[in-house]
Amino acid sequence: xxxxxxxxLFLDRSDINTxxxxxxxxxxxxxxxxxxxxxxxxxxxxxxxxxxxxxxASMIVTRANFGCGSSREHAPWALEINGIHAVVAVxxxxxxxxxxxxxGMAAIELPExxxxxxxxxxxxDQTRMTVHIEKSEMIxxxxxxxxxxxxxxxxxxxxxxxxGGWVGYADQHY
Amino acid sequence: MGKTIAEKIFETHRVDKPFGDVDVLRLDRVFCHxxxxxxxxxxxxxxxKDRVFDPDKIKVVIDHVSPAKDSxxxxxxxILRDWARRHGIQDFFDIGRNGVCHALFPEKGxxxxxxxxxxxxxxxxxxGSFGAFAAGVGTTDLEVGILKGVCAFKAPxxxxxDITGTLRKGVFAKDIILxxxxxxxxxxxxxxVIEFRGxxxxxxGMDQRMTLCNMAVExxxxxxxxxxxxxxxxxxWEFIKDEYPDKETALKAFSAFASDADADYADTKTLDVxxxxxxxxxGYKPDNVKPVSEMRGTRIDQVYIGSCTNGRxxxxxxxxxxxxxxxxxxxxxxxxxxxxxxxxxxxxxxxxLKIFMDAGFCVTNPTCGACLGMSNGVLAxxxxxxxxxxxxxxxxxxxxxxxxxxxxxxxxASAITGEISNSCLFTENQGAGK
Numbered sequence: 001x002x003x004x005x006x007x008x009l010f011l012d013r014s015d016i017n018t019x020x021x022x023x024x025x026x027x028x029x030x031x032x033x034x035x036x037x038x039x040x041x042x043x044x045x046x047x048x049x050x051x052x053x054x055x056x057a058s059m060i061v062t063r064a065n066f067g068c069g070s071s072r073e074h075a076p077w078a079l080e081i082n083g084i085h086a087v088v089a090v091x092x093x094x095x096x097x098x099x100x101x102x103x104g105m106a107a108i109e110l111p112e113x114x115x116x117x118x119x120x121x122x123x124x125d126q127t128r129m130t131v132h133i134e135k136s137e138m139i140x141x142x143x144x145x146x147x148x149x150x151x152x153x154x155x156x157x158x159x160x161x162x163x164g165g166w167v168g169y170a171d172q173h174y
Numbered sequence: 175m176g177k178t179i180a181e182k183i184f185e186t187h188r189v190d191k192p193f194g195d196v197d198v199l200r201l202d203r204v205f206c207h208x209x210x211x212x213x214x215x216x217x218x219x220x221x222x223k224d225r226v227f228d229p230d231k232i233k234v235v236i237d238h239v240s241p242a243k244d245s246x247x248x249x250x251x252x253i254l255r256d257w258a259r260r261h262g263i264q265d266f267f268d269i270g271r272n273g274v275c276h277a278l279f280p281e282k283g284x285x286x287x288x289x290x291x292x293x294x295x296x297x298x299x300x301x302g303s304f305g306a307f308a309a310g311v312g313t314t315d316l317e318v319g320i321l322k323g324v325c326a327f328k329a330p331x332x333x334x335x336d337i338t339g340t341l342r343k344g345v346f347a348k349d350i351i352l353x354x355x356x357x358x359x360x361x362x363x364x365x366x367v368i369e370f371r372g373x374x375x376x377x378x379g380m381d382q383r384m385t386l387c388n389m390a391v392e393x394x395x396x397x398x399x400x401x402x403x404x405x406x407x408x409x410x411w412e413f414i415k416d417e418y419p420d421k422e423t424a425l426k427a428f429s430a431f432a433s434d435a436d437a438d439y440a441d442t443k444t445l446d447v448x449x450x451x452x453x454x455x456x457g458y459k460p461d462n463v464k465p466v467s468e469m470r471g472t473r474i475d476q477v478y479i480g481s482c483t484n485g486r487x488x489x490x491x492x493x494x495x496x497x498x499x500x501x502x503x504x505x506x507x508x509x510x511x512x513x514x515x516x517x518x519x520x521x522x523x524x525x526x527l528k529i530f531m532d533a534g535f536c537v538t539n540p541t542c543g544a545c546l547g548m549s550n551g552v553l554a555x556x557x558x559x560x561x562x563x564x565x566x567x568x569x570x571x572x573x574x575x576x577x578x579x580x581x582x583x584x585x586x587a588s589a590i591t592g593e594i595s596n597s598c599l600f601t602e603n604q605g606a607g608k
Contacts, residue, residue: 015360015459019567024546027209028239028246030216030253042569065361068394069567070546071296072210073312094365094396095296099312156193156326166326167221170318173192 002161004086004106005130006058008140010123013045016062017069018096022078024070035078059129060087061118067096067107076100086131088138088151090115101157102166106131108138108151121145133161176434179399180330180367183307183431187290189324198326199307201227202289204319206234207275210294212253214317226261227323233284234258235267235275238542243549273514273540276300276388276482280380281514283413287402287428292319297482297564299390303383304410305402305431307367310391330396331440332433333363336372339448344600346492347382348484348562348581350374351389352453354445356463364394366440369433374447375400380409381488388483389564392460402428452600454560454580458568466584467602469594475557476507477589478571479582480538481545484562485513489582490521494529496586496597501534503592508535509551515540533589547572560588 020043026035040050060066060079066089067075076099079087086106100107108131110118118140125142132138133153140147163169177185190198204227211234218224226232234254242248251268258266267278276297279285287305291298294316301308311325319325337350368390375383383400390398400406407414407425418424452466479485479493490512502508510530512518518540521527527537544551545563547570553559555574562585566577578594587597596602 017567019546019565019570023569023573024548025573027548028244028250030212030246030249032213042573044568065364065394068360069296069565071294071298071310071312073213073294073314076312091361091364093361093394095310095312099314102312102314154193154195156196159193166314166318167217167321170322170324171223173190174198174322174324 002133003130004059006083006128007056008059008061008122008127008129009053009057010119011045011048011060011062012119012123014063015065015068016043018067018072018075019069021067021075022072027072027074032077032081035074036081039078039082054082058083058085060084061115062087062089063115064090066092068093071095073099073103076103076105080105101160104161104165106133106161108153110149110151114149118147121147133158175438176436178330178332178369178433178437178439179305179401179431180307180332180397183288183290184330186288195328196326197329198324199290201292201319201323201325202231203284203291204232204316205275205279205291205293205298206232206254206316207238207295208236208250208254209238210313210316212250214294214313214320215253215257217317218321223321226263226320229261229263231323232263232320233265233279234263235272235278236269237272237275237278239549240269240272240539240541271515274482274485274542276384277486277513277517280304280384281516283410286410287406288431292316292325296391297388299395299397300384300388300482302390302397302399303380303387304406305400305428307397307399309396327396328365330367331365332367332369333441333443334369334371334439336442336444337370337374337447338372338444339374339446341374341447342450342600344583344597345447345450345452346581346583347378347385349450349453350445350447351386352455352463352579353447353450355389355393355461357445358393360392360459360461361394363390366395368393368395368398370398370400376403379488380405381486384486385483389460392564401432451602452581452584452596454578454584454594455566456578458566460564460566460579466580466594466596472578472594473558474506474560474588474593476509476551476553476559477502477585478509478544478551478559478561478563479585480511480513481542481563482513483564484582485511485517487517487520489562490517490526491524493582493586494526496583496599497533497590498529500590502589506589506592508533508589509538509544510535511538511541511543511550513540544571546570560585560594
């Protein structure tokens with residue numbers, strides 16, 4: 001049973017782009033580990049401090065069109081190397097979303113109302129989330145409440161997570 | 175029910191449909207540059223799969239940081255160069271022969287109507303201007319493309335945009351695409367193909383069509399696409415003349431891919447551009463767009479003319495027309511980067527580079543460099559650029575820098591005045607259609 005779990009980092013803005021996730025000045029790195037200290041370095045968001053807020057996080061919950069801009073897979077790699085393997089949002093830019101699943105990670109879309117509810121109920125508290133890929137179910141827990149939400153991902157996306165990504169899948173099938 | 179061009183390309187390239195909503199396509203071209211490819215190469219080597227599916231279908235360029243600016247970029251170039259050599263990839267373009275990928279590869283005749291193309295670069299959608307399905311992908315998709323010659327896509331939903339009316343003088347493809355992005359918003363076309371249609375597109379040359387398709391991704395689109403026509407055939411003729419007896423036969427063959435009259439579109443929109451004035455962006459998103467006339471007084475520190483959006487010969491000609499006989503404002507740094515050696519050389523022959531230099535511009539070699547703040551014109555914090563590029567994200571051209579996107583005419587005019595300004599090619603009080 002594939003699942004992702006850990007504490008949520010809430011990023012309360014739409015259209016967070018790949019330059020904000022990992023600036024182009026770090027695209028000269030060949031090793032993914034070199035990206036680790038620079039995740040979300042250029043993101044200006046009230047109350048967000050990348051130096052403090054990323055370390056405890058294993059998940060991101062955010063608004064619409066996350067990952068817009070460049071095709072750089074350095075964006076999901078910078079998340080991965082920081083232990084963040086799932087992003088939940090209203091929507092994603094196509095290339096970023098595909099890159100996440102291609103790396104065996106999850107980019108999960110929820111309706112805007114549900115994202116609003118999650119922000120309202122949980123974003124002030126430390127919140128832990130467990131994402132069960134097979135059951136298409138996520139559970140959020142804070143000291144005040146627990147919420148279970150169902151989501152939809154395609155069979156292809158699920159297969160990519162189960163095989164650890166597109167290289168493995170394509171190698172088996174083509 | 176008829177089919178769209180994207181649907182026809184998918185049908186002729188489908189090798190698998192592993193799940194209902196996913197098509198795995200055979201690729202005609204895999205384009206590679208030195209920023210996103212080396213990691214794919216290293217991973218293939220680590221997996222013991224250092225192979226390429228077809229060295230003739232892989233085209234490679236070093237363009238993002240050229241010449242190398244430090245040891246790290248030198249290493250990226252070396253990894254790409256060594257890989258191209260060991261796999262016998264003939265079409266590898268190193269310094270002296272290199273140019274911005276989305277200007278260079280069409281110029282070399284590598285793009286044809288009906289092709290499927292991927293590259294680890296979001297502006298790969300540019301090549302849709304030839305009637306190809308061309309999409310930017312990440313490094314993993316690129317890696318599988320290199321190894322297997324396939325890529326997975328969701329079945330294309332097409333948003334047809336009819337661009338109609340009569341364009342006013344001094345208004346260009348860049349202004350049209352900025353207007354469209356403003357109307358669609360930055361994710362209005364996510365997971366869709368934008369099919370550019372209408373009289374205005376029919377009348378455009380390939381340079382302007384490439385500008386249009388280049389920025390489709392800024393509205394979230396997978397690909398921007400134009401139907402192949404006589405203009406496409408004329409552009410490609412030197413590369414295809416041995417394949418077809420005459421241009422009419424070539425056009426007929428390419429037209430097989432054209433969308434049917436009764437094709438089913440996910441959405442349609444008509445954009446009448448008769449009243450359109452030159453536009454520029456004002457914020458940190460490409461859909462933050464205003465008329466240039468409302469941005470007067472916006473002081474700038476640097477003007478950049480170049481990139482895969484607007485670094486082609488027609489762009490340089492237009493900018494030179496505005497610059498001729500003028501010098502740029504003393505507080506402005508002007509940088510022009512012709513997008514390929516051929517464009518550079520032709521601009522030199524036409525006296526365009528001299529006009530730029532006499533005006534006070536620095537003419538750099540072809541490279542992506544400044545557009546994404548990697549080299550050749552990075553901004554300092556607090557500085558403002560007027561730029562013909564495609565992204566105005568916070569920090570895009572340098573941390574703390576501000577980027578205003580605009581056409582080459584507007585950028586050239588702004589260089590002269592030192593603030594965002596309409597060009598002399600545009601008369602503000604002209605009526606529509608003049």
